[in-house]
Amino acid sequence: MPAVISVEALTRKFGQLTAVDGISFQVEEKTIFGFLGPNGAGKTTTISILCTLINPTSGRAIVNGHDCKKEPRLVRSSIGIVFQDSTLDKDLTAYENLVFHAYIYGVKKQEIRKRAEDALRFMGLFERKDDLVKRFSGGMKRRLEVARGLIHRPRVLFMDEPTLGLDPQSRAHLWEAISGLPKEHGVTVFMTTHYMDEAEVCDRLAIIDGGRIIAQGSPGELKRSLxxxxxxxxxxxxxxxxxxxxxxxxxxxxxxxxxxxxxxxxxxxxxxxxxxxxxxxxxxxxxxxPTLNDVFLKFTGREIRQQDVQGPDSLKEDLRAYVRRH
Ligand SMILES: Nc1ncnc2c1ncn2[C@@H]1O[C@H](COP(=O)(O)OP(=O)(O)OP(=O)(O)O)[C@@H](O)[C@H]1O
Ligand SMILES: [Mg+2]
Known part of the structure; x- marks a missing residue:
């Protein structure tokens, strides 16, 4: 199967700190690729490079055949993004949020309505489409963000800890939709997580720690490696x-x-x-x-965190700037 994401010796430094340290991996079409790692491992930094929110210091990232550094516009138009902090307009309805986004992405006018309705249906929000987003629960907002991330039919959907902070029921609900994306929509999913049960369902995983990939493979392969x-x-x-x-x-x-x-x-x-x-x-x-927790323990020498943590503020700024540019 062809690789939709191809990353080679990717490095990102922030001053003295090497947040991402020469990582390489490939993501095949129509699969779910999970990035599993503890706080500060470099997950958000990597995903930000792939989404062209920040540039790498060195190395190469190709998404949908385009170089993230040299052809950011082409990369952007072919991807969808769901990050930790909501960028939904809370004073608009769910439907209006989607229409607005579709418009920005240049979806043809006559297609917008159908696409918005399809996306809402797929994410189980159709009945609530005319409600203001400020009345939505956290889980509903996150599902709406996924719907929005899909409206321009991207080939790849990037999600940074999409279920972080959700209650178990909302998490299961959202995850059900995510896991259907490759087969039902032909979308390749790249996501970060620190939940082992989510990692378990990914087709392939990379375990990242201290900016380096310390193991990668299918969940089964990783467990068998023990x-x-x-x-x-x-x-x-x-x-x-x-x-x-x-x-x-x-x-x-x-x-x-x-x-x-x-x-x-x-x-x-x-x-x-x-x-x-x-x-x-x-x-x-x-x-x-052996569980994935055992795998993680073996490669990193510690258990993955179980408490929820927010990403750095700088990222929110990057994301806001990104949304403004669109
Ligand atoms: N804009 C920035 N300026 C300086 N340092 C940064 C910046 N963004 C990230 N870092 C640092 O780079 C390292 C990797 O951060 P990153 O956000 O990629 O980790 P993460 O794996 O996403 O962690 P988390 O699980 O907490 O979200 C951390 O040490 C972080 O402090
Ligand atoms: Mg992060």
């Missing part, structure tokens, strides 16, 4: 069972709190062989699969 599942067994005779497992599978199990345990690639494939090796000895079997 050495696979661990199978735990309760047996009638641990000593005998351990010997039999060694004979049959060439693995020496460990023993902890009365249970045998062994590392395994995929537990569902190993368990039948383990049971066959121990015909009368197995009392119970369970297994543990």
């Amino acid at each position: 050495g696979g599942d661990i199978i735990f067994l309760k047996t009638a005779d641990n000593k005998k069972a351990a010997l039999k497992i060694k004979e049959a599978l060439g693995i020496t199990p460990g023993e902890k709190e009365g249970e045998l345990f062994l590392a395994s690639g995929r537990a569902e494939e190993q368990i039948p062989a383990v049971i066959r090796a121990l015909p009368d000895l197995v009392l119970s079997v369970r297994f543990q699969r």
